[in-house]
Amino acid sequence: MSLLAFGINHKTAPVAIRERVSFAPDRLADALRELVSQPRVQEAAILSTCNRTELYCNTEDDDIAPVVEWFRRYHELRAEEIEPYIYIHPQLEAVRHIMRVASGLDSLVLGEPQILGQMKDAYNTANEAGTVGTLLGRLFQHCFAVAKQVRTDTAIGESPVSVAFAAVSLARQIFTDLSETTALCIGAGETIELAARHLHEHGVARMIIANRTLERAHLLAGEFGAYAIPLDELPAHLEEADIVVASTAAPLPILGKGAVERALKARKHRPMFMVDIAVPRDIEPEVAELDDVYLYTVDDLQEVIRENQESRREAAAQAEEIVNLQSAHFMGWLRSLRAVDLVRAYRSEAERLRDQELDKARRLLARGDDPEQVLYLLARGLTNKLVHRPSVTLRQAGYDERAELIEFASELLGVKTDVD
Structure with missing residues (x-):
C-alpha cells in the first residue's frame, strides 16, 4: 500500500x-x-x-x-x-x-x-x-x-483572519463608512455567512442575500436583518449594491458583463466593489474592464490577508x-500494518503445532499413560517444534557470519547471551 x-x-x-x-x-x-x-x-x-x-x-x-x-x-x-x-x-x-x-x-x-x-x-x-x-x-x-x-x-x-474578513477589510478601504452602503451577498454557504457576519458587525446599512435555494437565503437573512431573494432576481437588485460578495458552487458565472453594465448605468456610475471568492468564478472576468467597478478575486486578496496574519x-x-x-x-x-500478516501467520502456525501436540497427548492419556509423563512429553514436544525453525536459521546465520540477523533475533526473542 x-x-x-x-x-x-x-x-x-x-x-x-x-x-x-x-x-x-x-x-x-x-x-x-x-x-x-x-x-x-x-x-x-x-x-x-x-x-x-x-x-x-x-x-x-x-x-x-x-x-x-x-x-x-x-x-x-x-x-x-x-x-x-x-x-x-x-x-x-x-x-x-x-x-x-x-x-x-x-x-x-x-x-x-x-x-x-x-x-x-x-x-x-x-x-x-x-x-x-x-x-x-x-x-x-x-x-x-x-x-x-x-x-x-x-x-x-x-x-479574526479569513477570506471573508479580508474581503470586508478591503471594502472598508474603499467605502470608509459602511453604514451608508448596501451589500449584496450571493450564495449562502459558510464563506458568505462569514462575510455577512463581518459586514453586519461593521455596520453595513442594508444587506441582500441571494441564493439558489430561497429557504436557505431566508435563514441567513434572518440572522443579520437582511433581505432574501432567489438568484433569478439578481438583475433587478444589482443596481442597489455598493458591495457585492459572491461565493456559490455554480459551474458557470452567474453575473456577466452586460448585467453589471446595466446596473452601473442605473446607478449613474456610482462605484461598485465586487469580490468573487468562488472557484469556478461567479463573476465574468471581463467585468473588471468596466469603469467604476473594483473587482477582486481570491487571488487578489492575498496582500490584504498577508497584512492580517503576522500574529499567527x-x-x-x-x-x-x-x-x-x-x-x-x-x-x-x-x-506496523506490514507486520500484521506475519504475526497472524506466525500465530496460526504456533496454534497448528499446539493442536498437533494436544492430539498426541490425548491419545496417550486415552490408552492409560501416566498423566505426569504425558504433560512432560507435551511440553517438550511443543517447545522443540516452536524453537526448531528459529534454531536452524540462527545456526545458519552464525555459519554465514550474518551478525545483523543474530542481533535482530536477540531483540525479537528478548534473549541476551554473553557470547559475541
Whole structure:
C-alpha cells in the first residue's frame, strides 16, 4: 500500500487553472467511484475548494501515473496545461501535507478554520461513496484530531483572519463608512455567512442575500436583518449594491458583463466593489474592464490577508511541530500494518503445532499413560517444534557470519547471551 496526495492550490496555480479542475459537488461521488476503478487505486477522497483541488489516495504501489492520467482525462486537459501546476506528495509527505491542510497551515489565510469543515465534508462524501477504507479512514480521523489539537494548544485561531474578513477589510478601504452602503451577498454557504457576519458587525446599512435555494437565503437573512431573494432576481437588485460578495458552487458565472453594465448605468456610475471568492468564478472576468467597478478575486486578496496574519506566525511554528510529531506517529502505525500478516501467520502456525501436540497427548492419556509423563512429553514436544525453525536459521546465520540477523533475533526473542 502507498499513500498519495496530489493536486493544485492557490500557491501553484492561478484561479483560471483552479476553476478548470474543480469538482462540482453533485458529481463528486461519481468521480470518486470512477477514480477507485482505475488500476491500483484502492481508496480515494477528493477535496475541492476555491483555493485547492486535491486527491488523497491509497494505491497498491508507488506508481502515480494512473491517478494523474485519470485527473487529466476527467477534466479534459492536455499534459502541458496542468503539469506545471501540480504537486505530488508520497507517503510521509502526504500524511504531513494532509495534516497541514486540515490545520489551516497550507491555507491562503493562515490558520483559517473553514478548511477543517471542508475536509470533513470531503471525508463524508468519500465515505458515503464507498471509496474510503481502513487506511484513509484512519488518516482522516487522525488529521481531524491533529487539527483540533492545533487550535486548542496554539493561538493560531485567535486573530479574526479569513477570506471573508479580508474581503470586508478591503471594502472598508474603499467605502470608509459602511453604514451608508448596501451589500449584496450571493450564495449562502459558510464563506458568505462569514462575510455577512463581518459586514453586519461593521455596520453595513442594508444587506441582500441571494441564493439558489430561497429557504436557505431566508435563514441567513434572518440572522443579520437582511433581505432574501432567489438568484433569478439578481438583475433587478444589482443596481442597489455598493458591495457585492459572491461565493456559490455554480459551474458557470452567474453575473456577466452586460448585467453589471446595466446596473452601473442605473446607478449613474456610482462605484461598485465586487469580490468573487468562488472557484469556478461567479463573476465574468471581463467585468473588471468596466469603469467604476473594483473587482477582486481570491487571488487578489492575498496582500490584504498577508497584512492580517503576522500574529499567527509564531503559533504556526508551534503547529508545525505538532504536525511533524503526529505525522511520524501515523507513519509508525502504517508501518506496523506490514507486520500484521506475519504475526497472524506466525500465530496460526504456533496454534497448528499446539493442536498437533494436544492430539498426541490425548491419545496417550486415552490408552492409560501416566498423566505426569504425558504433560512432560507435551511440553517438550511443543517447545522443540516452536524453537526448531528459529534454531536452524540462527545456526545458519552464525555459519554465514550474518551478525545483523543474530542481533535482530536477540531483540525479537528478548534473549541476551554473553557470547559475541
